[in-house]
Amino acid sequence: MTNEQAAQLSGQYLMPTYAQLPVAFVRGAGARLWDADGKEYLDFVAGIAVLGPGHCHPKVVAAICEQAHRIMHTSNLYDIPQQGLLAKKLAELSCADRAFFCNSGAEANEAAIKLARKWAGIHREDNCRSIITAEMSFHGRTMLTVTATGQEKYRAPFAPLPAGFEYVPFGDIGALEAAIDETICAVMLEPIQAEGGINVPAPGYLPQVRELCDKHNMLLIFDEVQTGMGRTGEWFGYMDEGAEPDIFTLAKSLGGGFPIGACLAREEVANAFEASNHAATFGGNHLACAAALAAIEAIETEGMVQNAGEVGQYFADAVEALKADYDFLAGVRGRGLLRGLELEGVDGRELQKACLRDGLVVNALGEDLLRIAPPLNITRAEIDEGLAIIVRAGEGMAG
Numbered sequence: 001m002t003n004e005q006a007a008q009l010s011g012q013y014l015m016p017t018y019a020q021l022p023v024a025f026v027r028g029a030g031a032r033l034w035d036a037d038g039k040e041y042l043d044f045v046a047g048i049a050v051l052g053p054g055h056c057h058p059k060v061v062a063a064i065c066e067q068a069h070r071i072m073h074t075s076n077l078y079d080i081p082q083q084g085l086l087a088k089k090l091a092e093l094s095c096a097d098r099a100f101f102c103n104s105g106a107e108a109n110e111a112a113i114k115l116a117r118k119w120a121g122i123h124r125e126d127n128c129r130s131i132i133t134a135e136m137s138f139h140g141r142t143m144l145t146v147t148a149t150g151q152e153k154y155r156a157p158f159a160p161l162p163a164g165f166e167y168v169p170f171g172d173i174g175a176l177e178a179a180i181d182e183t184i185c186a187v188m189l190e191p192i193q194a195e196g197g198i199n200v201p202a203p204g205y206l207p208q209v210r211e212l213c214d215k216h217n218m219l220l221i222f223d224e225v226q227t228g229m230g231r232t233g234e235w236f237g238y239m240d241e242g243a244e245p246d247i248f249t250l251a252k253s254l255g256g257g258f259p260i261g262a263c264l265a266r267e268e269v270a271n272a273f274e275a276s277n278h279a280a281t282f283g284g285n286h287l288a289c290a291a292a293l294a295a296i297e298a299i300e301t302e303g304m305v306q307n308a309g310e311v312g313q314y315f316a317d318a319v320e321a322l323k324a325d326y327d328f329l330a331g332v333r334g335r336g337l338l339r340g341l342e343l344e345g346v347d348g349r350e351l352q353k354a355c356l357r358d359g360l361v362v363n364a365l366g367e368d369l370l371r372i373a374p375p376l377n378i379t380r381a382e383i384d385e386g387l388a389i390i391v392r393a394g395e396g397m398a399g
């Protein structure tokens with residue numbers, strides 16, 4: 001099948017939920033992709049922060065194959081050994097004590113919101129069930145998580161929406177404090193807003209949010225779906241300033257490319273759930289957990305968290321140096337290997353297309369920002385190679 005034939009099939013038979021670019025990737029290895037016509041690409045997107053250990057990491061592939069031959073799935077009505085091992089590993093790596101496994105980021109956030117409300121039913125007043133989230137946040141596409149998402153454009157077409165959410169500007173501690181009353185049981189934030197524009201809060205904001213939550217007996221929920229699993233140069237985004245959440249969520253990179261999500265919590269909060277309060281048929285099955293355990297082992301033994309921090313800084317320094325020579329490069333924000341490349345005078349969506357034409361996969365976050373989220377083991381040489389493509393394509397467009 002060619003790229004064109006793949007596009008024809010998608011165009012005819014899929015619901016038009018994605019504005020797809022006309023390329024069908026059919027093979028991947030590390031930070032490289034190949035399309036159906038045989039063209040090679042360097043991947044600065046990694047499935048949007050999903051392929052932490054890179055495409056088809058040998059450890060992840062071997063674990064999936066081995067597990068698939070043995071047993072893939074049983075109901076959560078029975079113990080699943082890999083699930084216990086994965087929960088233990090995540091507890092060792094983080095501030096959490098217990099995990100619930102599901103299949104995606106939205107599902108993980110649904111679990112977090114349900115858990116917070118269940119906890120509030122036990123520890124707070126009857127009318128205390130609302131959650132504050134941030135403007136420009138992104139928490140998913142289910143009815144509950146799209147409502148938690150602080151972006152009107154995603155919510156508006158799907159009204160009526162579930163009740164119980166309030167939105168405050170991200171990074172504004174005064175606005176958050178002013179929004180707190182007896183109805184608020186939790187605050188839910190991304191440590192760095194990803195889809196909303198790679199927005200890093202000012203130093204001190206997250207610890208201040210933690211203090212407010214403690215003062216008002218509210219839970220702090222971090223959505224680490226995009227920032228988790230080493231992407232920011234720490235295992236989890238909250239670790240940069242040590243503001244520990246009561247609940248946090250993972251998905252994307254957790255399975256090294258295999259679908260799995262997780263909601264993690266401190267003991268006292270996690271124990272608000274009782275049997276049959278929450279469930280997911282496929283959540284944490286043998287195959288998904290085997291993939292996640294292998295992905296974590298790869299990330300840990302191959303030093304990818306440290307690499308994300310160091311190579312991410314190398315990327316930021318390189319962009320700052322290039323800025324002087326190229327007017328269309330306005331700056332860089334983010335942390336580790338979750339970066340926003342700020343543009344001036346060229347349209348990000350057009351630049352994304354030009355890069356794709358020239359063999360580099362990047363992701364436009366609107367008109368003036370490219371999201372850079374490559375595999376965590378990307379090298380400095382690959383960063384140089386990708387930046388050279390961006391510079392050539394951007395210069396061509398700027399005229």
Ligand SMILES: Cc1ncc(COP(=O)(O)O)c(C=O)c1O
Binds near residue numbers: 107195227
């Ligand atoms: C921070 C964050 N939360 C939640 C989600 C939703 O994850 P999923 O698409 O796996 O449901 C995303 C997806 O981009 C995300 O970036």
